Amino acid sequence: xxxxxxxxxxxxxMFLLVGVAFAWGALSYNFGSSARPGPAYFPFGLGVLLALLxxxxxxxxxxxxxxxGDPIGGIAWKPLIVILVAVALFGFALPRLGLVITLPLLVxxxxxxxxxxxxxxxxxxxxxxxxxSWLIFxxxxxxxxxxxxxxxxxxx
Amino acid sequence: xxxxxxxxxxxxxxxxxxNLLYAFGGAxxxxxxxxxxxxxxxxxxxxxxPSIYAxxxxxxxxxxxxxxxxxxxxxxxxxxLINVPGESSSVVTAIDGYQMARKGRAGAALAAAGxxxxxxxxxxxxxxxxxxxxxxxxxxxxxxxxxxxxxxxGLIGAxxxxxxxxxxxxxxxxxxxxxxxxxxxxxSGVPRFSFDIxxxxxxxxxxxxxxxxxxxxxxxxxxxxxxxxxxxxxxxVKGLWPTRQDFQDAWPAVLRGTALGSLLxxxxxxxxxxxxxxxxxxxxxxxxxxxxxxxxxxxxRGVAGPESANNAGAQTSxxxxxxxxxPPNAVMALMVGAMTIKGIQPGPQVMTSNPELFWGLIxxxxxxxxxxxxxxxxxxxxxxxxxxxxxxxxxxxxxSFCCIGLYTLNNNNFDVYMAVLFGVIGYAFxxxxxxxxxxxxxxxxxxxxxxxxRRALLLSRGDWTTFATRPLxxxxxxxxxxxxxxxxxxxxxxxxxxxFQDEEA
Numbered sequence: 001x002x003x004x005x006x007x008x009x010x011x012x013x014m015f016l017l018v019g020v021a022f023a024w025g026a027l028s029y030n031f032g033s034s035a036r037p038g039p040a041y042f043p044f045g046l047g048v049l050l051a052l053l054x055x056x057x058x059x060x061x062x063x064x065x066x067x068x069g070d071p072i073g074g075i076a077w078k079p080l081i082v083i084l085v086a087v088a089l090f091g092f093a094l095p096r097l098g099l100v101i102t103l104p105l106l107v108x109x110x111x112x113x114x115x116x117x118x119x120x121x122x123x124x125x126x127x128x129x130x131x132x133s134w135l136i137f138x139x140x141x142x143x144x145x146x147x148x149x150x151x152x153x154x155x156x
Numbered sequence: 157x158x159x160x161x162x163x164x165x166x167x168x169x170x171x172x173x174x175n176l177l178y179a180f181g182g183a184x185x186x187x188x189x190x191x192x193x194x195x196x197x198x199x200x201x202x203x204x205x206p207s208i209y210a211x212x213x214x215x216x217x218x219x220x221x222x223x224x225x226x227x228x229x230x231x232x233x234x235x236x237l238i239n240v241p242g243e244s245s246s247v248v249t250a251i252d253g254y255q256m257a258r259k260g261r262a263g264a265a266l267a268a269a270g271x272x273x274x275x276x277x278x279x280x281x282x283x284x285x286x287x288x289x290x291x292x293x294x295x296x297x298x299x300x301x302x303x304x305x306x307x308x309x310g311l312i313g314a315x316x317x318x319x320x321x322x323x324x325x326x327x328x329x330x331x332x333x334x335x336x337x338x339x340x341x342x343x344s345g346v347p348r349f350s351f352d353i354x355x356x357x358x359x360x361x362x363x364x365x366x367x368x369x370x371x372x373x374x375x376x377x378x379x380x381x382x383x384x385x386x387x388x389x390x391x392x393v394k395g396l397w398p399t400r401q402d403f404q405d406a407w408p409a410v411l412r413g414t415a416l417g418s419l420l421x422x423x424x425x426x427x428x429x430x431x432x433x434x435x436x437x438x439x440x441x442x443x444x445x446x447x448x449x450x451x452x453x454x455x456x457r458g459v460a461g462p463e464s465a466n467n468a469g470a471q472t473s474x475x476x477x478x479x480x481x482x483p484p485n486a487v488m489a490l491m492v493g494a495m496t497i498k499g500i501q502p503g504p505q506v507m508t509s510n511p512e513l514f515w516g517l518i519x520x521x522x523x524x525x526x527x528x529x530x531x532x533x534x535x536x537x538x539x540x541x542x543x544x545x546x547x548x549x550x551x552x553x554x555x556s557f558c559c560i561g562l563y564t565l566n567n568n569n570f571d572v573y574m575a576v577l578f579g580v581i582g583y584a585f586x587x588x589x590x591x592x593x594x595x596x597x598x599x600x601x602x603x604x605x606x607x608x609x610r611r612a613l614l615l616s617r618g619d620w621t622t623f624a625t626r627p628l629x630x631x632x633x634x635x636x637x638x639x640x641x642x643x644x645x646x647x648x649x650x651x652x653x654x655x656f657q658d659e660e661a
Binding site for chain 1: 206321327333334344547555558560575576579583587589590609617619
């Protein structure tokens with residue numbers, strides 16, 4: 001057995017596993033009957049269908065030739081990790097440190113994901129963005145967002 | 157005349173100062189994101205959804221609609237000037253438009269695109285106004301079985317016309333439907349797939365999914381590619397007004413494009429993209445003036461036809477959303493979400509329960525299109541300047557607005573973490589060549605579909621044949637099956653692949 005299309009193989013695998021997981025998870029709820037469908041009825045059916053399609057895709061990936069094996073290719077680890085860490089950190093820090101510290105932090109960290117990183121442009125960008133966010137979200141839309149670290153007591 | 161009365165009501169609503177302002181804001185923002193590479197209408201509308209909590213329903217929807225058709229205009233600008241289609245529907249515009257720009261006729265190309273789109277937008281608005289009421293009446297005859305079948309047809313229709321593998325696209329719909337199952341069951345009150353996380357019992361917010369997959373996923377994918385070097389025709393844009401000859405060449409193409417676009421836009425999943433492709437093919441096949449520039453080398457018909465078609469299609473794709481509550485594409489799915497946020501149940505009753513919203517929105521589309529011509533033609537210089545904004549400054553800005561938006565959804569950082577998770581998933585989809593748009597459609601329709609399925613089965617006492625024995629429902633399902641069969645046929649399959657290969661090239 002040889003994988004003929006790498007992308008299709010992993011896509012099929014993903015659909016198969018997610019489908020089975022949902023169908024299996026649905027079993028812990030009341031299935032009901034066709035005349036009185038319970039909470040498990042629809043998700044179970046969908047999960048089974050998805051698993052079937054996943055299996056079909058897997059079968060295709062193992063039997064039908066594709067150009068050069070259709071490889072997934074390199075994964076952009078640096079942007080993937082940097083961007084997502086920056087966002088997660090934003091979520092963690094915003095209620096604690098406030099927007100004035102958190103937003104520049106987000107801009108600084110995420111800018112580092114680019115190959116053309118420069119300190120000057122990034123700092124300028126952060127200043128512009130914090131000003132714009134303050135104008136749009138706090139002044140314009142009057143959303144309630146913590147601005148300063150809670151230790152200063154300003155958030156209270 | 158009902159039509160006139162309704163439109164009068166609509167224009168009355170659209171011409172209030174607030175609504176004019178929001179239509180203008182939407183059109184402006186739409187053009188902006190259409191011009192800026194790497195930022196599409198789906199991500200933008202998702203970014204703005206948190207802010208519409210503060211607005212009334214009518215201005216909110218007027219603004220979102222403006223973003224959608226504004227992006228079509230902006231997308232064609234980049235297609236013509238830098239050969240990078242800002243939106244998928246302006247892919248074909250780039251073929252001849254860019255060649256015109258290289259020959260120093262960027263102004264004529266932009267004018268043809270702008271004026272053609274305006275004309276198409278006007279016709280599209282009238283088509284919506286004329287066809288929405290009868291369709292709405294038809295929709296009232298629908299029971300749960302018909303609604304379920306209609307949603308099946310809508311979802312299938314949305315993917316057979318999308319690019320890529322059909323199996324993957326249908327699997328993505330199912331995945332979306334399943335993600336929509338993470339909630340509290342409406343009928344029995346049982347929390348499902350929530351892993352005892354209280355935030356999950358209300359379901360995943362569709363803003364979270366849209367931002368994670370379309371916003372973060374795309375940024376990561378863009379950064380993973382080597383930086384492109386673009387050639388921008390900034391100084392060549394003069395002589396905006398097309399010559400008399402250009403007008404004579406372009407107007408039949410505009411008419412054909414508008415007709416095609418209005419027709420195809422109504423089909424589920426049709427919308428702007430298919431309309432533009434079809435119009436280009438028609439223009440290529442139809443005979444032009446003797447001695448005109450060949451296609452692919454800067455023929456003005458190759459710009460005017462598809463541009464009119466995609467704008468007409470963008471307008472008429474509002475019809476299924478407004479009359480039936482069924483979104484034909486991802487942007488419409490977000491509009492349905494926005495209506496729900498504002499407490500309006502999308503569906504045929506919107507026209508009678510919220511006539512100001514319904515007709516105001518339609519009239520505002522005409523107003524918005526007129527604004528776009530003004531925004532785009534004389535102010536083209538400003539938009540061209542924006543083309544030079546480098547992506548390394550742009551993406552931190554997108555991230556910032558997404559993050560603030562996510563946090564303010566519920567004033568809770570849980571949504572931010574969820575979006576991170578969907579960012580990973582979105583990047584995986586990108587790597588595995590799985591289109592994410594069908595997932596969003598499935599996610600939005602999931603709960604509605606389940607409710608209608610269960611109600612239909614309750615009514616028929618568990619008899620599944622109810623979907624096949626009720627004539628309307630059977631017809632809708634048959635149409636869905638037919639679509640799958642047709643695109644699976646070898647000869648059509650090959651054509652379909654060729655068409656999408658052109659798009660990628």
